[in-house]
Amino acid sequence: DAGVTQSPTHLIKTRGQQVTLRCSPKSGHDTVSWYQQALGQGPQFIFQYYEEEERQRGNFPDRFSGHQFPNYSSELNVNALLLGDSALYLCASSLDRGVYEQYFGPGTRLTVT
Amino acid sequence: GESVGLHLPTLSVQEGDNSIINCAYSNSASDYFIWYKQESGKGPQFIIDIRSNMDKRQGQRVTVLLNKTVKHLSLQIAATQPGDSAVYFCAEKIPLGAGTASKLTFGTGTRLQVTL
Structure with missing residues (x-):
């Protein structure tokens, strides 16, 4: 049973560029959440996707967008990258039907130079 | 590997001793709490959870205590081993409106160092 997979593992981008990160959820899971983890901090909620729609968003600007595909995999896109976007980006999957554990x-380690 | 939590509070314990990691949460409406372990270069790994209608829950070598009066969680690790060295986060489940949708809000984390 495959767990949650993310690609790429590491990424280096320049300020102003755009990036796309990918996530495949655990088998059987239908909900994908994205988190940003800056060095020395806990993960911060970006948004959650269920049934191919963004269900809720945290305190992140519109430069952060996402998508969920019919097979439940998901992408996180960040436009106009800033130095402060450098972080570990985590994807978490869960089953919407009452199983709480994510x-x-x-993670994907993004470095913006 | 990547280092997580360079400036986190650190708890140092000797191998074989018991560890206690504490966490304060903020939302009185939270009904579910999770402890995660994060090793360098890896994503958070589920350790144990507890619902708000419980005060204590035990797993294998781990116990979580919940004090709702003071909004405090603790994780106790018995007979701490070198493999327990990691950053530990508590997380509370915050509902996202109606239905089952929810997000996790994480605490700041504690680095556990196990010395031989």
């Missing part, structure tokens, strides 16, 4: 992937 399983996290290994």
